[in-house]
Amino acid sequence: MIGSLRRGLQVQRAFFRLGWLTVVSYPLGFVANNAGAFVPIVLYFFFGRLFENSSANVGGDIFTYLVIGLILTGLLDTGLNGFGAQLDTEIKAGRLEAILVEPVSWRSLPFGLVQFTLVTRSVLALMAVVVSLLLGAHYTASNVPMALVVVILGILATLGIGILGASVRILAKRTDPVLIVYSLAAAVLSGAMFPIELLPRVIRPLAYLIPHTYVIAAVRRLLMPEPDGLGGPSLEASLIGLTLLLAVLYPMALWAFGRTMEYGRKIGALAAY
Amino acid sequence: MSEILVEVEQLRKVYEPYAFMMRLLVRTAVKEPVVAVDDLSFTVRAGEIGAIVGPNGAGKSTLFRILTGLTTPSGGRATVLGADVAADSKAVRRNVGFMPAENRTLFLRFTAVENLMFHGRLQGMSEARIRTRTDEVLEMVGLTYAAHRAVDVMSSGMKARLQLARAIMHEPPVLILDEPTGAVDPIASKELLDIIQAYAQANQAAVLLSSHRLEEIEALDDNVVLLDRGKLVYWGALDRLRSLWERPRIEIVFDSPASADVAHRRLAESGAEVLEVGASELAVTSSVPVGVVLGSLGEHLASVVSVNQSRLPLRDLLGRMLDERRVRDEQVGDRPLASPAAGGAQ
Numbered sequence: 001m002i003g004s005l006r007r008g009l010q011v012q013r014a015f016f017r018l019g020w021l022t023v024v025s026y027p028l029g030f031v032a033n034n035a036g037a038f039v040p041i042v043l044y045f046f047f048g049r050l051f052e053n054s055s056a057n058v059g060g061d062i063f064t065y066l067v068i069g070l071i072l073t074g075l076l077d078t079g080l081n082g083f084g085a086q087l088d089t090e091i092k093a094g095r096l097e098a099i100l101v102e103p104v105s106w107r108s109l110p111f112g113l114v115q116f117t118l119v120t121r122s123v124l125a126l127m128a129v130v131v132s133l134l135l136g137a138h139y140t141a142s143n144v145p146m147a148l149v150v151v152i153l154g155i156l157a158t159l160g161i162g163i164l165g166a167s168v169r170i171l172a173k174r175t176d177p178v179l180i181v182y183s184l185a186a187a188v189l190s191g192a193m194f195p196i197e198l199l200p201r202v203i204r205p206l207a208y209l210i211p212h213t214y215v216i217a218a219v220r221r222l223l224m225p226e227p228d229g230l231g232g233p234s235l236e237a238s239l240i241g242l243t244l245l246l247a248v249l250y251p252m253a254l255w256a257f258g259r260t261m262e263y264g265r266k267i268g269a270l271a272a273y
Numbered sequence: 274m275s276e277i278l279v280e281v282e283q284l285r286k287v288y289e290p291y292a293f294m295m296r297l298l299v300r301t302a303v304k305e306p307v308v309a310v311d312d313l314s315f316t317v318r319a320g321e322i323g324a325i326v327g328p329n330g331a332g333k334s335t336l337f338r339i340l341t342g343l344t345t346p347s348g349g350r351a352t353v354l355g356a357d358v359a360a361d362s363k364a365v366r367r368n369v370g371f372m373p374a375e376n377r378t379l380f381l382r383f384t385a386v387e388n389l390m391f392h393g394r395l396q397g398m399s400e401a402r403i404r405t406r407t408d409e410v411l412e413m414v415g416l417t418y419a420a421h422r423a424v425d426v427m428s429s430g431m432k433a434r435l436q437l438a439r440a441i442m443h444e445p446p447v448l449i450l451d452e453p454t455g456a457v458d459p460i461a462s463k464e465l466l467d468i469i470q471a472y473a474q475a476n477q478a479a480v481l482l483s484s485h486r487l488e489e490i491e492a493l494d495d496n497v498v499l500l501d502r503g504k505l506v507y508w509g510a511l512d513r514l515r516s517l518w519e520r521p522r523i524e525i526v527f528d529s530p531a532s533a534d535v536a537h538r539r540l541a542e543s544g545a546e547v548l549e550v551g552a553s554e555l556a557v558t559s560s561v562p563v564g565v566v567l568g569s570l571g572e573h574l575a576s577v578v579s580v581n582q583s584r585l586p587l588r589d590l591l592g593r594m595l596d597e598r599r600v601r602d603e604q605v606g607d608r609p610l611a612s613p614a615a616g617g618a619q
Contacts, residue, residue: 007397010395010397010398011394013394014394017394021387025383094378095380098371098373098378100342101343103396103397104395173299174298177298265343267289268286271334
């Protein structure tokens with residue numbers, strides 16, 4: 001038992017170190033890629049000033065409203081695309097075969113390969129919060145711990161969707177169509193940039209099928225200065241919806257990933273590029 | 274006799290055309306079922322090196338993928354230290370050190386040490402053991418001086434040695450090496466093979482390696498697994514293969530063209546293959562000893578000026594076996610031509 005735990009920790013350590021070494025291998029590229037994340041905050045600062053007299057209920061401050069949507073979309077995107085992107089890198093570099101012949105449970109690959117990106121994106125999110133505070137955003141500090149719990153649940157749920165998408169990528173060796181469709185849908189349906197009440201009534205129910213909607217709504221209700229009257233699901237409904245999605249998506253994704261790997265073994269797709 | 278570490282029994286792999294849903298994702302060239310490996314059976318014992326030889330498309334890579342758990346067999350079974358490659362691939366992967374044919378599998382921006390440490394951690398080795406073993410394997414492959422050098426500035430030979438170091442890092446009892454010397458010069462190639470032989474001897478490891486360089490297989494002088502179009506043509510010791518298949522070429526120089534003519538007739542009557550290579554020189558290919566060939570000359574033996582017997586290059590020997598195998602396949606069936614004396618006949 002202890003031996004297995006030690007071995008598992010060593011495997012995760014190997015992947016974390018892999019992420020770190022990749023970053024220091026291309027330092028300027030890493031900084032340039034991530035520095036771009038702060039530009040939209042400035043953009044939304046001016047949007048906030050432009051629409052500060054909007055009649056829509058945005059919790060008392062449109063800039064904070066938009067920044068929360070922006071930061072959460074970035075974090076959830078890590079869960080959604082982080083594993084697939086890393087997998088893509090290994091496939092293109094020709095290293096996936098060498099990783100798969102290591103005595104590592106293939107179900108540990110998703111978290112292993114995405115963990116470093118999750119840490120870096122979390123640090124970036126924290127920095128984005130600081131920048132937004134400097135630009136005048138307002139957050140309810142006492143609810144931050146609960147908001148973090150919601151964010152962690154959301155990342156795990158989206159990681160589940162990401163694993164499902166990556167399962168396709170393992171076989172197709174290309175960016176998977178599942179995630180492309182999902183990402184486009186999430187951008188519109190999640191309410192990241194506008195209340196979901198503005199969506200046509202016909203497609204509004206679809207918003208409740210994706211974790212983004214619950215995470216963004218819950219965090220806004222927890223952190224916005226005037227949450228009363230905010231649209232979207234209530235805090236309780238968000239927590240329940242998110243928990244249900246997580247309970248279904250994550251195990252299903254790991255199961256599907258395992259099945260895909262077995263299918264890939266059968267058809268000989270794991271060593272083909 | 275040493276323990277069997279790798280056992281392959283009636284192994285078969287058929288690549289089927291992709292299902293409709295898969296074809297929507299990715300195009301496939303497989304329109305009909307492709308038999309990549311067909312009824313393979315052989316064993317590799319502790320301390321043995323089994324050289325997998327065969328033309329392109331013989332099934333070498335598929336065999337290695339099955340043995341490393343990357344693909345599953347369609348029939349038969351293969352075990353590594355008793356663990357089934359299909360059902361218990363994680364245990365198999367723990368006991369196998371694999372060196373892929375391509376050196377792209379290394380992290381090119383990382384140093385030699387960083388590459389080895391990554392592998393060691395995935396193998397679940399402790400940090401202390403990883404540090405000790407990294408130094409050991411780098412010394413074994415002669416890369417200590419380049420321990421902290423990034424892989425992308427290494428020569429092909431250095432990359433091959435680093436890949437070998439990675440394969441033996443966790444001291445596996447089984448090594449699977451896919452064309453380990455494919456990208457290196459002959460001198461570096463000999464050094465690599467020396468390291469592999471030393472590892473197999475010191476650790477009583479079973480080694481399976483593929484190579485298109487048949488002079489290397491000859492130098493290893495161990496077991497050969499000859500494949501052709503997925504089928505086993507020969508499995509066993511190289512010496513035995515030679516004794517079964519080699520028909521030495523004997524070049525005989527006579528004192529005059531007339532003597533050579535007479536000798537030509539005599540030798541042909543005795544059933545030898547005779548070729549004129551000069552006015553007074555004949556080349557005789559025969560499966561009988563040179564003394565018997567010369568004895569068939571009778572009183573004309575006195576006209577022989579010189580005799581030279583040469584070994585058939587392994588390339589020609591295997592080429593002949595494959596040619597005869599293909600002819601036989603068309604005529605009678607497809608059983609292996611021979612199996613080793615001690616390895617268990619098929």
